[in-house]
Amino acid sequence: MQIGVMSYNIRCLASEDGTPHTWAERLPELIKVIKDKNPDFIGIQEAVPQQMSDLEAKLSDYQWIGEGRDGGEKGERSAIFFRKAAFEVIDTATYWLSENPEEPGSKGWGSSCPRIVSWGKFRSLDNGEELYILNTHFDHIASKAREKAAALLGERSDLSEGLPMVLTGDFNANHESTPFQILKESGYLNLWETAAERKNDTLGTFNNFHDPTGGGKESRIDGILTKGEVTARFIEVVNTRNGDQFPSDHYPLYAVLEAGGNA
Numbered sequence: 001m002q003i004g005v006m007s008y009n010i011r012c013l014a015s016e017d018g019t020p021h022t023w024a025e026r027l028p029e030l031i032k033v034i035k036d037k038n039p040d041f042i043g044i045q046e047a048v049p050q051q052m053s054d055l056e057a058k059l060s061d062y063q064w065i066g067e068g069r070d071g072g073e074k075g076e077r078s079a080i081f082f083r084k085a086a087f088e089v090i091d092t093a094t095y096w097l098s099e100n101p102e103e104p105g106s107k108g109w110g111s112s113c114p115r116i117v118s119w120g121k122f123r124s125l126d127n128g129e130e131l132y133i134l135n136t137h138f139d140h141i142a143s144k145a146r147e148k149a150a151a152l153l154g155e156r157s158d159l160s161e162g163l164p165m166v167l168t169g170d171f172n173a174n175h176e177s178t179p180f181q182i183l184k185e186s187g188y189l190n191l192w193e194t195a196a197e198r199k200n201d202t203l204g205t206f207n208n209f210h211d212p213t214g215g216g217k218e219s220r221i222d223g224i225l226t227k228g229e230v231t232a233r234f235i236e237v238v239n240t241r242n243g244d245q246f247p248s249d250h251y252p253l254y255a256v257l258e259a260g261g262n263a
Contacts, residue, residue: 001129001260004039007168007222008252009137012046012076020245021209023051030247031058033240037254042081043135043168052077061085066118066135067094071104078118078135078169090130091121095156097136097149110142115149121163129260136169138179146172150179154186157227164259165227170250174218188225191232191255199236205251214239214251224255231258
């Protein structure tokens with residue numbers, strides 16, 4: 001089955017973000033970016049409860065899964081939005097990137113704040129095929145925490161029962177870094193390396209609200225990775241902006257994949 005997948009750090013609500021980059025000003029442009037690509041799945045990072053409510057209201061074709069990083073409804077989410085007319089979720093959970101992964105709000109390895117992985121097992125309403133989607137946000141301070149997080153993700157990749165897996169995330173590390181190498185050693189493939197077609201190959205993903213290049217390749221810190229029966233057709237750094245206004249301080253990634261029997 002062919003699916004479209006997006007990874008998007010939407011930038012949390014931050015009082016220091018002035019015009020034209022307040023959440024209220026950015027939201028319409030951000031929604032346009034998503035609707036223009038119309039992905040089947042969106043891995044959203046940094047969304048706090050108010051933002052989740054706003055996204056839910058604007059993205060009526062989607063449902064979402066994912067727990068807050070502080071436990072339950074509290075804190076930022078690494079949520080997964082999915083097109084409800086095309087897929088149903090049949091299992092889901094969140095775990096923490098720490099020495100105690102099942103402990104809500106736990107931090108590990110010097111991480112500046114709790115970090116999580118939210119995942120879902122989904123079934124196509126069209127043909128019944130199943131796959132796993134995972135979404136994460138690694139720590140921005142502690143390199144050890146990023147490396148241990150990658151190792152934990154690798155250790156837990158056996159949840160897939162042989163089904164295709166797609167991992168989206170803000171890894172706060174570029175694609176040449178140790179965390180990406182650890183993920184590769186555990187069997188994950190980086191779509192930027194495997195896709196048949198790449199768009200905006202010179203761009204990074206961290207524009208910081210001012211850099212049209214997204215910081216260049218060294219700042220391509222967001223990623224989409226796969227494991228199992230998945231073929232990458234296309235991946236793009238989506239560098240949409242409205243003049244001097246950036247929808248987020250990150251550019252999203254968008255990919256087209258073949259997963260399952262047709263991969």
